[in-house]
Amino acid sequence: MKNENLSYVKLENKKNIKVKYPKGIARRREERAFWIFVSPWIIGFVLFTGGPILASLFLSFTNYDVLTTPTFAGLDNYVKLFGDNLFYQSLKVTVYYVILSVPFTIILGLGLAILLNQKIRGQAFFRTMFYAPSVVSGVSIAFLWSWLLNPDFGVVNSLLSSIGIQGPGWFTDASTVIPSMVLMQLTSIGSTMIIFLASLQTLPDELYEAASIDGANHLTKFFKITIPLISPVILFNTIITVIASFQVFTQAYVITKGGPDWMSYFYVYFLFDTAFSQFRMGYASAQAWILFIIILGLTLLSLWISKKYVHYEYDNK
Known part of the structure; x- marks a missing residue:
């Protein structure tokens, strides 16, 4: 019997039985594993590359000397x-x-x-x-x-x-x-x-x-x-x-x-x-x-x- 929503598990007694195990769950597990493995790079990029890049773009329009709060300066x-x-x-x-x-x-x-x-x-x-x-x-x-x-x-x-x-x-x-x-x-x-x-x-x-x-x-x-x-x-x-x-x-x-x-x-x-x-x-x-x-x-x-x-x-x- 063909059913795309079911997976088959072969047991030791060689009998094939139907298990209500949607393939969507397996796909979500793979996606979750993917994001877990790439998360160190994403976190590092946001904290040490992407974040500073955006921050520098904002600071380029301000007067900022590290010790005081940035003040907007436009294109000065x-x-x-x-x-x-x-x-x-x-x-x-x-x-x-x-x-x-x-x-x-x-x-x-x-x-x-x-x-x-x-x-x-x-x-x-x-x-x-x-x-x-x-x-x-x-x-x-x-x-x-x-x-x-x-x-x-x-x-x-x-x-x-x-x-x-x-x-x-x-x-x-x-x-x-x-x-x-x-x-x-x-x-x-x-x-x-x-x-x-x-x-x-x-x-x-x-x-x-x-x-x-x-x-x-x-x-x-x-x-x-x-x-x-x-x-x-x-x-x-x-x-x-x-x-x-x-x-x-x-x-x-x-x-x-x-x-x-x-x-x-x-x-x-x-x-x-x-x-x-x-x-x-x-x-x-x-x-x-x-x-x-x-x-x-x-x-x-x-x-x-x-x-x-x-x-x-x-x-x-």
């Missing part, structure tokens, strides 16, 4: 921000860093991934060695590079002076502080490299074999096969790197404190200084939302431009 914080010289200075410094850092990270990360994709002895060791620094604390990395690039007793300048070259001031010179911080990215490209490496390992060998039969050299294979096939991964890494570059903070906080001559006064450092040195939480919240709008705009622009240059596997299906 945004008006003041666009008239603040430090806003433009911090944005200029950050954009300069992004322009140098993003191509450097993407090109070097892809180059390392191609090298580590070769079948050589000790392949696993080299992959681990290049990836490991990316999981080290940013503060530790900053202290390490501040010692390596110290103009007085640093290892790099000591090596340069041994061959008769006068080393630059690195972090103490306004003209080299940003390039020095971009150079510091050498220790942070492991995550970019490992994503590129994973994508390279999924490429079909048949395409390269066919190209070799047609007489294509390594450079042609790279630009005609490799780059188009991994273009979605290039887009992903580019967007992630742009977002991370706009949020640069640790290097300036640990090494330069925004100097020299405000040339490492990054936008997030400006936000941090406003919030936790001056306790102008309303003004800092407005800064945070402007940063969010900038990053969102750049991300959407990247996705729009990518429609012409990024090729997905399902495009020709």
Whole structure:
């Protein structure tokens, strides 16, 4: 007998009996189990991510110094921000860093991934060695590079002076502080490299074999096969790197404190200084939302431009 509202339970005596056990109860139990298992994430998101985001949006329209009750200020914080010289200075410094850092990270990360994709002895060791620094604390990395690039007793300048070259001031010179911080990215490209490496390992060998039969050299294979096939991964890494570059903070906080001559006064450092040195939480919240709008705009622009240059596997299906 068929009845969608009944479940059958097979007992040890091999007899099938009808049990009045609606399937709706089983479904509700599954739903309840689902919500129980995801509840830690939901609670964490509401308390530590979603809640603070909404709170910062509200505070951006207020004057709030932590110690007193917020007072509504309308758009005053945004008006003041666009008239603040430090806003433009911090944005200029950050954009300069992004322009140098993003191509450097993407090109070097892809180059390392191609090298580590070769079948050589000790392949696993080299992959681990290049990836490991990316999981080290940013503060530790900053202290390490501040010692390596110290103009007085640093290892790099000591090596340069041994061959008769006068080393630059690195972090103490306004003209080299940003390039020095971009150079510091050498220790942070492991995550970019490992994503590129994973994508390279999924490429079909048949395409390269066919190209070799047609007489294509390594450079042609790279630009005609490799780059188009991994273009979605290039887009992903580019967007992630742009977002991370706009949020640069640790290097300036640990090494330069925004100097020299405000040339490492990054936008997030400006936000941090406003919030936790001056306790102008309303003004800092407005800064945070402007940063969010900038990053969102750049991300959407990247996705729009990518429609012409990024090729997905399902495009020709």
